[in-house]
Amino acid sequence: MALSQVRADAPLRVSPQPVRVAVWAVVLAWLARRLWRLLVLIARCPAALLGLSVVVVGIVAWQVLGLALLLGILGTVLLVLLGWRLRWPDGFHRGVSGPVRGWLRGGWVYRRRWTTAMDTAGLTVTRNGTTYVPPLLRARSTSSVDRVTVRMIPGQTLEDYAAVSDRLAQTFGTTDCRTRSVPSKPHLVELWLLVCDPLTALVNPFPADRAGLDAGLPVARAEDGSTWRLRIVGNHILIVGATGAGKGSVLWSIVTGLTPSIANGVVKVWAVDPKGGMELAPGRHLFDRFAHGDSTDQAGYEAGFADILEDAVGVMRSRQDRLRGITRLHTPSTDEPLIVVIVDELAALTGWVADRTAKKRIESALGLLLSQGRAVGVVVIGAVQDPRKDVLPMRDLFPTRIALRLNEAEQVALVLGPGARNRGARCDLIPDSLPGVGYVTVEGIAEPVRVRFSHITDNTITTLGQPARVPALTVVKGGAAA
Structure with a gap:
């Protein structure tokens, strides 16, 4: 065969x-193979290794200490675990219940039917009579999400798994399945x-966090139960x-998180409400400047909007002169606070302005702020219903984008980028009964995150930043004032 340079693909029958x-x-031999697989499974799972160690230590302690003392130690351990669970539930979940749940579900739900699931989903590869199955490396669990890490077969991509996510969810009996990349590990x-789904319930406002500017504002709950x-x-x-999707929940969740910094003078909010102040007026006591339009203004209804945006550009220019060569990112302080420009309806400033002069001023100021403002501490937070380019031409200048319920599937790509819907961001399928639920993409991270923003009532808005009321003194008959 070597001399004739002929190669036969048919196997030789022997x-x-x-x-x-x-x-x-x-x-x-069969018992040895089963024992080896069990040892490998235990070695790969820290929870199983810990459980086996506890059993071995318990048997040895029984022989050395006796049954009564062993039961006393076990009771003490259980009390400690119970106290840990009640006092620090998040830490208990990370250290105990999460790993144990991941080990149990990883073995019973996923490993048991993994080969069949990969085959029926079309993720196995057969070559020269050999079938290659993507190996399941580990499974971790929260109260609502199972995170299963898989090593892809050479030649596969993340999109291959995203395309069959519905099949995987149905196979494993879960509500939904989303694919995410693993940082610095492209083969996983x-x-x-x-x-x-923990997002079906309303999310209460999060407590004021004075470290929010550094760590990020706690504004929403992620679908894995964590604070986003x-x-x-x-x-x-x-x-x-879309209308009624919960854009107000997002805006007021942000303002609520900024309240401690506003009180300290580290943040100043400049609010622009083209709808006559109907949305942002309840929080006007928190705003350093508030433009809501004036129908009696001789300069035009939109002139005030242009003025406040151009003033923000002026602040940006002056800070550029002072910070040039000193730093590349502004640090908020009481001397130079962070300027947060909130615009409730961007389309009213970019697409539906009848006054050409005002429209040109607004578009020029917005373009400058979005392209140069964030480095010097002048940031823009804008809400809009229609994400098309002809309505919002500077859409691509926003690093962080939040997509709530949308009217069309094509709008998902306009907001979150191409491929976002295939990776699970089905914003057009969010029901009307879940306002404040949406998907978020952050610059540098391709995968959208599903969250629900906190529900802020009008009463909560009016009391934001107000000192706690001291009960009035009342005269009690036969006693002192109370």
Whole structure:
């Protein structure tokens, strides 16, 4: 065959002589293979290794200490775990319940049917008679999401798994499945399988966090049950959603998170409400400047909007002169606070302005702020219903984008970028009964994150930043004032 340079793909049929093996040798080999697989499974799972260690230590302690003392130690351990669970539930979940749940679901739900699931989803590869199955590396669980890490077969991409996410969710009996990349590990993919949806319930406002400017404002709850934080410093934010999708929840969640910094003078909010102040007026006591339009203004209804944006550009220019060669990112302080320009309806400033002069002033100021403002501490947060380019030409200048419920599937790509819907951001399928639920993409991270923003009532807005009321003194008959 080597001389003729001919290669035959058909396998050569060989009839070997039968070899007789004792039954005990076959059974022993089968037990050895099963034992080896069990050891590998235990070694790969820290929770299983810890559980086995606890059993071994318990048996040894029983022999050395006796049953009564062992039961006392176990009772103490259980009390400590119970106190940990009640006092620090997040830490208990990370250290105990999460790993144990991940080990149990990883073995019973995923590993048990993994090969069949990969085959029926079309993720296996057969070559020269050999079938290659993507190996499942580990499974971690939260109260609502199972995070399954998989090593992709050479030649596969993240889009291959995203295309069959519905099949994987149905196979494993979960609500939804999303694919996420693993940082610095391009050969791995992480499947987020939603076991239950924690975003169906309203999210209460988060407590004031004075470190919000550094760590990000706590404004929403992610679908894995964790608190999602939004970075404000050095960031422009675009909020897109249909009527009733909850854009107000996003804006007021941000303002609520900024309240401690506003009180300290580190942040100043300049609010622009083209709808006559109907949305932002309840929080006008928090705003350093508030432009809501004036129908009696001889200069035009939109003139005030142009004035406030051009003043923001003036602040930006002066800071550029002072910070040139000193730093590349402004640090908020009481001397130079962070200027947050909030615009409730951007389309009213960019697409629906009848006055050409005002429209030109507004578009010029917005373009300058979005392209140069975030480095010097002048950031823009804008909300809009229609994300098309002819309505919002500077859409691509927002690093962080939030897409709530949208009217069309094509709008998802306009807001979050191409491929976002294939990776699970089905904004057009968010029901009307879930206002404030949406998907967020952050610059540098391709995968959208599903969150629900906190529900802020009008009463909460009017009391933001107000000191707590001291009960009035009343005269009690027969006693002192109380």
